[in-house]
Amino acid sequence: FSAEQEAQALRKAMKGFGTDEDAIIEILTKLNISQRQQVLITYKSSIGRDLIDDLKSELSGNFERVIIGMMTPTTMYDVHELRRAMKGAGTDEGCLIEILASRTNEEIRRINENYKLQYGCTLEEDIVSDTSSMFRRVLVSLTTGNRDEGTYVDDALAQQDAQCLYEAGEKKWGTDEVQFMAILCTRNRCHLLKVFDAYRGIANKDITDSIKSEMSGDLEDALLAVVKCVRNKPAYFAERLYKSMKGLGTDDNTLIRVMVSRSEIDMLDIRREFLTMYGKSLYSFIKGDCSGDYRKVLLRLCGG
Numbered sequence: 001f002s003a004e005q006e007a008q009a010l011r012k013a014m015k016g017f018g019t020d021e022d023a024i025i026e027i028l029t030k031l032n033i034s035q036r037q038q039v040l041i042t043y044k045s046s047i048g049r050d051l052i053d054d055l056k057s058e059l060s061g062n063f064e065r066v067i068i069g070m071m072t073p074t075t076m077y078d079v080h081e082l083r084r085a086m087k088g089a090g091t092d093e094g095c096l097i098e099i100l101a102s103r104t105n106e107e108i109r110r111i112n113e114n115y116k117l118q119y120g121c122t123l124e125e126d127i128v129s130d131t132s133s134m135f136r137r138v139l140v141s142l143t144t145g146n147r148d149e150g151t152y153v154d155d156a157l158a159q160q161d162a163q164c165l166y167e168a169g170e171k172k173w174g175t176d177e178v179q180f181m182a183i184l185c186t187r188n189r190c191h192l193l194k195v196f197d198a199y200r201g202i203a204n205k206d207i208t209d210s211i212k213s214e215m216s217g218d219l220e221d222a223l224l225a226v227v228k229c230v231r232n233k234p235a236y237f238a239e240r241l242y243k244s245m246k247g248l249g250t251d252d253n254t255l256i257r258v259m260v261s262r263s264e265i266d267m268l269d270i271r272r273e274f275l276t277m278y279g280k281s282l283y284s285f286i287k288g289d290c291s292g293d294y295r296k297v298l299l300r301l302c303g304g
Contacts, residue, residue, distance in 0.1 A: 108145030
């Protein structure tokens with residue numbers, strides 16, 4: 001890998017009349033995120049221009065969004081997406097839930113730091129001013145990045161948590177959402193898997209079915225996302241991708257975000273889960289749903 005060579009090749013693809021989109025896709029998809037960052041710096045030092053600015057002026061639409069996303073450091077990409085989800089008309093609740101429910105404590109910590117540096121206010125402040133009621137509280141809880149990340153399971157406590165959840169929901173009239181939040185947003189993964197098993201024994205139904213019958217709207221979506229991420233994160237993302245493409249029209253925001261943000265983390269696992277869950281490959285789904293350079297770059301991110 002030579003950052004100098006790739007930088008020159010990118011310049012060549014954009015210089016003069018017309019743009020060689022295929023070359024841009026070819027160059028950028030074969031590099032990993034840290035190599036792309038090196039190319040960014042080298043481009044500026046050896047060509048004296050800003051690569052992001054050049055790409056923005058040459059590309060457009062969803063294709064541009066994927067390429068710029070790929071050029072953005074992982075944490076900053078999450079930061080930009082969270083901000084986009086709250087600024088402007090309406091709120092993209094799905095985006096807030098997806099990022100905050102699926103990132104590790106360390107990732108959340110970095111997101112918080114960079115958000116504050118970038119926008120001069122904290123992520124929590126923006127969430128508080130943009131969302132309301134119990135949904136707001138779940139997001140704020142997730143924003144603290146304070147989940148126990150150990151692997152210790154206390155069987156008695158797991159049984160007790162399961163009983164608590166049962167009594168907070170199925171067993172009573174109305175729902176004590178705070179109980180759900182306290183347990184689902186703070187306990188470690190191994191412990192929660194044990195809680196979910198115990199819950200099934202007590203309530204005779206899966207925790208997800210209880211959440212669906214006890215909650216609604218954004219709060220339901222948020223808690224379901226937390227449970228799904230605890231159980232199987234790649235399967236959660238596979239479902240996000242499937243829903244972004246199935247039916248009429250495409251939810252490009254979600255499709256782009258998941259493809260870009262997971263491409264170097266767990267894309268192989270996501271592809272495997274997608275095939276298992278929907279009987280079709282993610283690759284063929286994208287192929288049927290998108291077109292042009294946008295499709296080409298997503299297929300390269302998907303891989304094979």
